[in-house]
Amino acid sequence: MHRTMNAQEKELLMYVAEDATYATGNQAIFKASDFIGATIVTGVETKTIFRFLPQDSSTGLEAADPAPDTFTLTHTANAHIEVMKGVASAMSNPHGGFVVIQDDLGTAYTTDGSSAGSAISDISYPPIASTGTAVSVSAVEITTVDA
Amino acid sequence: MKYLIANDTSVLADLDNTDELLMFGQNRILNVESFDDTTTRIQIQGQRDTDDNDILTLKHADKSAAATHKVERNIIDDAVSAINSDSRLGFTVLFDALNNVKLPNQVLSGSSVTED
Numbered sequence: 724m725h726r727t728m729n730a731q732e733k734e735l736l737m738y739v740a741e742d743a744t745y746a747t748g749n750q751a752i753f754k755a756s757d758f759i760g761a762t763i764v765t766g767v768e769t770k771t772i773f774r775f776l777p778q779d780s781s782t783g784l785e786a787a788d789p790a791p792d793t794f795t796l797t798h799t800a801n802a803h804i805e806v807m808k809g810v811a812s813a814m815s816n817p818h819g820g821f822v823v824i825q826d827d828l829g830t831a832y833t834t835d836g837s838s839a840g841s842a843i844s845d846i847s848y849p850p851i852a853s854t855g856t857a858v859s860v861s862a863v864e865i866t867t868v869d870a
Numbered sequence: 871m872k873y874l875i876a877n878d879t880s881v882l883a884d885l886d887n888t889d890e891l892l893m894f895g896q897n898r899i900l901n902v903e904s905f906d907d908t909t910t911r912i913q914i915q916g917q918r919d920t921d922d923n924d925i926l927t928l929k930h931a932d933k934s935a936a937a938t939h940k941v942e943r944n945i946i947d948d949a950v951s952a953i954n955s956d957s958r959l960g961f962t963v964l965f966d967a968l969n970n971v972k973l974p975n976q977v978l979s980g981s982s983v984t985e986d
Contacts, residue, residue, distance in 0.1 A: 766886060
């Protein structure tokens with residue numbers, strides 16, 4: 724497996740959380756320097772998958788068929804390019820930092836603070852260039868070696 | 871690190887499958903190669919299979935024709951410039967058939983994204 728460190732002046736960390744319960748395996752932080760690439764999820768108009776070098780080296784460098792760690796964003800239909808642009812802009816900050824890609828905090832606001840009633844993200848996605856349709860991300864799924 | 875995006879799909883509703891759209895870091899580029907008289911290819915480390923390669927096919931005018939014999943040299947310059955671009959946005963679109971974005975010497979028709 725060709726492994727190349729993505730040069731970063733300082734590390735940029737990306738946080739994703741699948742839901743408001745914060746169960747084991749439902750949150751993860753990915754490093755920009757581990758980024759491999761992103762594509763459409765095969766056959767799906769509303770999902771883009773971001774792949775990263777796996778933290779468990781037994782599934783990565785030494786594996787015959789490496790399995791990356793991933794997060795998959797569910798978004799407005801056919802907005803894959805705009806979602807990629809949004810995440811790329813966040814990841815490219817040479818000063819590093821911490822970026823919330825998607826934090827799904829439930830669908831109903833609760834006064835005890837356990838749910839904000841909406842998803843939180845530090846990213847502002849551009850509208851679909853050819854139609855002007857606003858782009859939003861509604862969910863995230865995490866696949867890591869420990870999920 | 872800046873990132874590169876390539877899309878060969880020209881109809882918005884058709885964006886839903888493999889071999890259509892890639893995003894990757896500048897350092898995932900493996901090489902730029904001459905393929906035939908009208909094709910130059912950029913090879914990238916594979917994403918779905920990291921010990922294989924993805925391919926961006928760049929179509930261009932016929933380099934065997936006297937009038938356009940420098941086109942391949944020029945498109946390699948275009949590609950290297952885009953790959954090394956220190957874009958303020960954090961990404962550079964190499965080509966995008968949906969939004970008619972392309973390298974200066976590229977022909978969008980026939981240009982493609984192939985995943986391994």
